[in-house]
Amino acid sequence: MQKRKLGKSNLEVSAIGLGCMGMSFSYGPPKDKKEMTDLLHTAVDRGITFFDTAEVYGPFLNEELLGEALTPYRGKVAIATKFGFDLSGNDNRPGAAGLNSRPEHIKQAVEGSLKRLKVDAIDLLYQHRVDPNVPIEDVAGTVKELIQAGKVKHFGLSEAGVKTIRRAHAVQPLTALQSEYSLWWRKPEQEVIPTLEELGIGFVPYSPLGKGFLTGKIDENAKFDSSDFRSTLPRFTPEALKANQALIKLLG
Structure with a gap:
């Protein structure tokens, strides 16, 4: 497995990482714990050293899964997790209460993630989504404090625009920006990727x-149950799936 250093940082990870959300959240019901543990172990055996999770996945279940499954590999793998959703309130749907990147919430989220992941420091901490109610400078400043305290090693953003990236980076240098990117979503090429290179x-x-479509295993007759978030996405309506089969044929 090839390795990459993220940006100018010293964080070296496998060129291919494993996104773990679907093991516990969003892609149907949570999967069998033993099967997912075996999958994670197999990934490490095949050279994967970069794993992605978030407190909202479950919520909390996905971090707990990784914390247990990856304990034997401490020091050999990097785990990225995320904060930024309000997980309080009576609505059991993860993130239903909206966004929350207030400094006190970030610190609380980090303490919870450290316990669930069974680590002393978070390798890479992302803001999951930009919170319009909290200046990004306050977010970056809070993460900077957590880095200085030894609880976080690297800071990242997810789905942030270039102005936000620049403002955050000026307070606490960013190690990584996470964004959707594939052959059917190439918008980051316009502004985001050039900014990151700069x-x-x-x-x-x-x-x-x-989200599975480019594997060629999803045709226009695919059905998604209510526990699968693709059931709410315009790109996964029958009409869109039918129209986009042309892309699959081109790739084939």
């Missing part, structure tokens, strides 16, 4: 296989 920030694409 500033020396790593780029971590998610859904490189188009």
